[in-house]
Amino acid sequence: MQDGHIGDWDILQSMPSFSVPLGKLVRTLSRLRGGGSAFPGLVVEKIDPGFMQRTLSSLPHGVAVVSGTNGKTTTTKMVVELLESQGLKVFTNRSGSNFTRGVAASLLGEVDWRGRLDADVAILELDEAHAVHFVNKVEPRYSLLLNVLRDQLDRFGEIDKTARLLEHIASKTTDTVVLNREDPRVARIADTLNRLDAAHHPQVRYFGLDESLRSTFPNDDDMRATGIGPSPSGTPVAAAAGEPVALPAADVVLRRVGGQDADFEFDGETVTTEMKLRGVYNIFNAAAALSLARSVLGTGPVDTPKLVKALAEVAPAFGRGESLTVDGQPLELVLVKNPSGFRLGLKSFPAGGYATMIAINDNYADGRDMSWLWDVEFESLREDGVEVLTGVRAYDMALRLQYDEVPFGVVEPDITAALRTFINGSRGKPKRIFCTYTSMLAIRRELAKVTIVEVVS
Amino acid sequence: MTSEAQPSKGTLRVLQLYPKDMNIYGDWGNALVLKRRIAWHGYTPELLEYNVGDPFPDDVDIIVGGGGQDSGQLVIQDDLQTRAEQLRKLADDGAPMLAICGLYQLFGKFFKTSSGSVIPGIGILDVETYGTDERLIGNVIMQTTEFGDVMGYENHSGQTTLGPGAQPLGTVTKGAGNNSKDGHEGARYKNVVASYLHGSLLPKNPAIADFLIRIAAERKFGSFVPGTPDDDYARLAREHAARRPR
Numbered sequence: 142m143q144d145g146h147i148g149d150w151d152i153l154q155s156m157p158s159f160s161v162p163l164g165k166l167v168r169t170l171s172r173l174r175g176g177g178s179a180f181p182g183l184v185v186e187k188i189d190p191g192f193m194q195r196t197l198s199s200l201p202h203g204v205a206v207v208s209g210t211n212g213k214t215t216t217t218k219m220v221v222e223l224l225e226s227q228g229l230k231v232f233t234n235r236s237g238s239n240f241t242r243g244v245a246a247s248l249l250g251e252v253d254w255r256g257r258l259d260a261d262v263a264i265l266e267l268d269e270a271h272a273v274h275f276v277n278k279v280e281p282r283y284s285l286l287l288n289v290l291r292d293q294l295d296r297f298g299e300i301d302k303t304a305r306l307l308e309h310i311a312s313k314t315t316d317t318v319v320l321n322r323e324d325p326r327v328a329r330i331a332d333t334l335n336r337l338d339a340a341h342h343p344q345v346r347y348f349g350l351d352e353s354l355r356s357t358f359p360n361d362d363d364m365r366a367t368g369i370g371p372s373p374s375g376t377p378v379a380a381a382a383g384e385p386v387a388l389p390a391a392d393v394v395l396r397r398v399g400g401q402d403a404d405f406e407f408d409g410e411t412v413t414t415e416m417k418l419r420g421v422y423n424i425f426n427a428a429a430a431l432s433l434a435r436s437v438l439g440t441g442p443v444d445t446p447k448l449v450k451a452l453a454e455v456a457p458a459f460g461r462g463e464s465l466t467v468d469g470q471p472l473e474l475v476l477v478k479n480p481s482g483f484r485l486g487l488k489s490f491p492a493g494g495y496a497t498m499i500a501i502n503d504n505y506a507d508g509r510d511m512s513w514l515w516d517v518e519f520e521s522l523r524e525d526g527v528e529v530l531t532g533v534r535a536y537d538m539a540l541r542l543q544y545d546e547v548p549f550g551v552v553e554p555d556i557t558a559a560l561r562t563f564i565n566g567s568r569g570k571p572k573r574i575f576c577t578y579t580s581m582l583a584i585r586r587e588l589a590k591v592t593i594v595e596v597v598s
Numbered sequence: 599m600t601s602e603a604q605p606s607k608g609t610l611r612v613l614q615l616y617p618k619d620m621n622i623y624g625d626w627g628n629a630l631v632l633k634r635r636i637a638w639h640g641y642t643p644e645l646l647e648y649n650v651g652d653p654f655p656d657d658v659d660i661i662v663g664g665g666g667q668d669s670g671q672l673v674i675q676d677d678l679q680t681r682a683e684q685l686r687k688l689a690d691d692g693a694p695m696l697a698i699c700g701l702y703q704l705f706g707k708f709f710k711t712s713s714g715s716v717i718p719g720i721g722i723l724d725v726e727t728y729g730t731d732e733r734l735i736g737n738v739i740m741q742t743t744e745f746g747d748v749m750g751y752e753n754h755s756g757q758t759t760l761g762p763g764a765q766p767l768g769t770v771t772k773g774a775g776n777n778s779k780d781g782h783e784g785a786r787y788k789n790v791v792a793s794y795l796h797g798s799l800l801p802k803n804p805a806i807a808d809f810l811i812r813i814a815a816e817r818k819f820g821s822f823v824p825g826t827p828d829d830d831y832a833r834l835a836r837e838h839a840a841r842r843p844r
């Protein structure tokens with residue numbers, strides 16, 4: 142620099158070569174000090190704003206993002222496992238408090254000292270709240286948009302706003318957008334894309350449901366106690382039960398869900414496979430994952446038997462609903478965080494033969510508004526009743542069940558005490574707990590203390 | 599609770615306004631609570647719906663309406679104007695009504711959006727609403743003279759101001775209420791109760807539900823003979839809700 146021939150421009154150009162080592166150093170140091178994982182991401186973002194974009198766009202298959210209100214984490218995990226079954230190296234992220242910084246931080250952990258990422262593709266779970274910021278920096282080659290449900294409304298305000306965020310992700314996608322054909326707000330995004338000029342027009346693919354399964358998927362406009370509610374006036378009734386509506390052809394269709402297996406249709410053939418995943422809505426997300434994986438694989442060779450085997454073996458992501466064994470009996474944790482999720486949970490896991498507990502917290506991560514409990518019908522629990530109600534809002538839940546004439550036993554807001562009562566009171570019986578996010582975390586902690594917990598799937 | 603074997607004291611018809619388009623954050627809970635409590639008081643409930651383009655049922659005893667997305671409000675706004683006179687007349691005659699959030703705004707004189715366009719209301723309530731960029735969100739507790747402490751959850755960006763013809767429903771002790779300045783929540787006119795509160799409102803505030811039912815029975819049968827609903831869980835849910843952060 143002393144000779145005067147190297148200007149500012151050259152300095153900027155030389156930044157990447159030291160921003161990565163510096164970022165990695167900060168990462169190591171903040172690990173040693175037990176600091177937050179996003180901090181090194183912040184450092185690299187400050188000194189080398191192009192780092193993330195540059196690193197991700199160097200991947201041969203580019204970036205695919207998965208977004209929507211429900212099921213992102215498990216679906217992202219499925220896509221990763223499906224692509225790995227085909228021999229691809231996949232970079233993926235765990236969603237964190239600051240998404241972009243979090244991705245930058247985990248990239249730092251993965252790149253070599255020269256800033257190269259040894260991966261074929263990045264599959265990123267994208268929170269709606271962080272979507273705009275991220276896709277404005279890094280245009281994804283593929284996106285998978287799962288659903289727009291009533292979730293965390295006190296944080297995002299309105300569902301229509303969430304739909305617009307997903308629309309923005311779609312419009313920034315360069316190659317293929319995979320849409321949920323059955324969710325009117327998501328399916329409508331295709332219309333928006335059609336209005337873009339041809340050069341910026343990603344392909345649209347859908348994943349869909351067999352007509353016979355549609356009634357088990359109330360969409361969020363079906364809020365009525367009658368179950369199959371009307372769609373709001375003026376919106377296409379993409380998911381109306383029992384009505385033959387002209388729907389676009391889907392890349393992957395979930396045709397049937399059995400006790401342990403499911404049928405998926407793609408490439409004009411129906412494939413039956415065993416499934417470790419429980420719950421119809423999880424299996425529907427498997428159809429979504431399959432469609433995104435097929436998009437990423439593109440016209441390249443696909444080993445279908447391996448793909449199907451990977452599908453059979455996917456397990457839910459940690460903390461998203463799982464099966465445990467307690468006292469030799471299965472105990473299922475079903476995460477419920479919004480009315481659609483709760484309704485789907487009740488439909489996917491019928492009450493017969495199970496002892497049931499419901500745990501409702503209203504911490505920030507759960508959403509403070511309890512209104513959503515009134516948008517779920519609990520009649521399916523009427524015959525068998527509910528053994529224990531717990532969580533900060535146990536009495537709100539009790540009141541809700543009272544108005545749906547569902548009998549219940551103990552109401553105990555303290556989760557530790559409630560869990561002991563539940564386990565002691567239902568020995569020899571399979572158990573199921575419907576729980577909000579923070580109550581699920583508390584229950585897992587307690588289960589680890591009271592008994593040997595064996596994770597089944 | 600009243601046993602099923604006793605003869606009904608009569609039928610009360612509850613009309614939900616625009617449940618297809620204005621039904622969010624648990625508005626169904628209000629209709630459900632009216633349905634159950636009418637039965638618990640020994641009357642026979644009948645739930646009716648009115649949606650865009652439907653014939654308007656005559657002979658309704660209680661009217662409830664909820665909140666909606668902006669898109670829902672746009673869908674119903676023209677249809678609502680065709681029913682404005684009928685609804686105003688019912689309100690003037692003392693019919694009990696509950697209007698939550700979006701329909702509370704449209705029961706007023708107008709809603710002026712933050713971009714300046716004006717959605718006309720039906721003028722049952724002497725209130726005006728202005729769209730803002732600030733969203734008022736969180737748990738609310740208010741004191742009322744008629745119904746004791748009322749609690750629920752607000753989530754709105756429209757801010758409502760009351761004219762001389764409307765009384766507030768209550769004074770907030772937690773939360774914002776009608777707007778971020780005045781410290782009051784909701785509005786009252788004759789037997790119309792209007793509020794921003796979801797929650798749903800009626801389950802944890804059975805006094806308001808019973809007020810609507812009492813007025814309906816008195817108007818229809820000349821008197822109200824209450825039953826004895828079991829409100830222990832409502833009381834406990836209120837106690838626990840009151841301790842939660844905003």
Ligand SMILES: [Zn+2]
Binds near residue numbers: 666699700754796
């Ligand atoms: Zn509202």
